Amino acid sequence: MTNENETVAMPDMTQTHPLDPLWSLSLMSVRADALDTALELGLFSQLLRPQTAATLAECTQLDEAALQALLDVLWSMGLLLRRRCHSRVPCRYGFELAGSMIRWLNPESPEYCGDSLRFRLHSMRRFGAQLPQLLRQGSMAPEAAGQSSWAQAAQSQIWQEQGAATAGLAVQAVRQLKELDGPRRFLDMGGGPGRVAIALAQDQPLWQGVVFDQPETAAVAGQAIARAGLSDRVRAQGGDMEQTPLGGGYDVIWCSSVLHFCADVPKMLARLYEALAPGGYLLAAHAELPDDRELAARILPYYLPLRMRGRTLWRQGELAVMMRQAGFGRLHETMLESYPLAPACLVSGRREAA
Structure with missing residues (x-):
C-alpha cells in the first residue's frame, strides 16, 4: 500500500540517471x-x-x-x-x-574488417546465450574447433584484425628496440595468418623470420607470405607450441595473445627465453585483469568466454613477474589502447648479452 505522505524522488535534470549504463x-x-x-x-x-x-x-x-x-x-x-x-x-x-x-x-x-566484425558479434552472442547454463553446470569445455576451423578463421577475421591493428603495433614496438641494426632474425609465435610477420619483414628489409602456429594455420601463413613475395626471407612452421622445437638465435620474438592458451606459462616463457639470441627481446602482448574498474569494463567482457573455458587471465603485472622469473631483464610495460577488441599490455623483456 502506498503511503499518501510519501514523496516522489525527483531526479537531477542536469545529470544522467544511475540506470543509464544499464x-x-x-x-x-x-x-x-x-x-x-x-x-x-x-x-x-x-x-x-x-x-x-x-x-x-x-x-x-x-x-x-x-x-x-x-x-x-x-x-x-x-x-x-x-x-x-x-x-x-x-x-x-x-x-x-x-x-x-x-x-x-x-x-x-x-x-x-567487415568479416571480423560480424564474426566477433555472432560468436560473443552465442556465448552470452550460454551463460545461465554455464553458471549452473560449470566451465565450458576447452575449444572444440579443430585445426581446419582455426585455419579458416586465420584466413578471414584474424587476418583482418591483424591488418587493422596488431601488425602496426608490432612494427612500432620493434622500431623502439635498441641495438638491432643490420641483419636479424625474428619469430612470430602463434602468428596465425602471418600478417604481423609480413609487416615486420617489409619494415625491416634485412631481417629474416619464422611464423609458428598449428600446421594448417601455418599453411595459411605460408600462402600469404608467398603472395607478399617474401618466401625468401620468411617461412611458416607448423607444430605444437609447447612441444615442437622452436629453433633458436632469434633477435626478436613477437608473442601476441598466445600465452593465455598455454597449460604452463612459466615453462613456455622459459622456452621462449632459450630461443632468443643473447641480447634478444621478447615482446609479449596480452590482456591482464586490471585494478582500474573502467579499464576492466573494456577488457573483461571479451575475455569472459576464455575464462569460462578454464584459460588464464592473470592479474595486472603478473606477466612481468613471470618473465623476470624466467630470466628476462630490462622489463618494460606499455598499455596498447588500440589492440583489437580490448586493450592489452605489452611486456618487453631482454635476454641479456653474455
Whole structure:
C-alpha cells in the first residue's frame, strides 16, 4: 500500500540517471545489429558516393522507410556522413560512408574488417546465450574447433584484425628496440595468418623470420607470405607450441595473445627465453585483469568466454613477474589502447648479452 505522505524522488535534470549504463546495454545491442545488417546487405559498398534513402532503396529493393531509419542510426554511430540535399522535399538527406571508415568498411579495401566484425558479434552472442547454463553446470569445455576451423578463421577475421591493428603495433614496438641494426632474425609465435610477420619483414628489409602456429594455420601463413613475395626471407612452421622445437638465435620474438592458451606459462616463457639470441627481446602482448574498474569494463567482457573455458587471465603485472622469473631483464610495460577488441599490455623483456 502506498503511503499518501510519501514523496516522489525527483531526479537531477542536469545529470544522467544511475540506470543509464544499464539502459544503454539494450541500445548498444541495437547498434550492433544495425552494423551487422548493413554489412550483411552490403550497404557500405553502395555508399561510397552520396545516396538518399530513396535512391538506395531503389537499387537494393529494400523498403525506403525502414532503410531511412537504419541509415539515420548508422549516421548517429559516426559510420556515415549526412548532408542535406538540394531538394524541395523537407529533411531529405544524402548519406555517404564516412572517410575515416572507408578503409575498414569498404569490401574492396585491403584493410576491410567487415568479416571480423560480424564474426566477433555472432560468436560473443552465442556465448552470452550460454551463460545461465554455464553458471549452473560449470566451465565450458576447452575449444572444440579443430585445426581446419582455426585455419579458416586465420584466413578471414584474424587476418583482418591483424591488418587493422596488431601488425602496426608490432612494427612500432620493434622500431623502439635498441641495438638491432643490420641483419636479424625474428619469430612470430602463434602468428596465425602471418600478417604481423609480413609487416615486420617489409619494415625491416634485412631481417629474416619464422611464423609458428598449428600446421594448417601455418599453411595459411605460408600462402600469404608467398603472395607478399617474401618466401625468401620468411617461412611458416607448423607444430605444437609447447612441444615442437622452436629453433633458436632469434633477435626478436613477437608473442601476441598466445600465452593465455598455454597449460604452463612459466615453462613456455622459459622456452621462449632459450630461443632468443643473447641480447634478444621478447615482446609479449596480452590482456591482464586490471585494478582500474573502467579499464576492466573494456577488457573483461571479451575475455569472459576464455575464462569460462578454464584459460588464464592473470592479474595486472603478473606477466612481468613471470618473465623476470624466467630470466628476462630490462622489463618494460606499455598499455596498447588500440589492440583489437580490448586493450592489452605489452611486456618487453631482454635476454641479456653474455
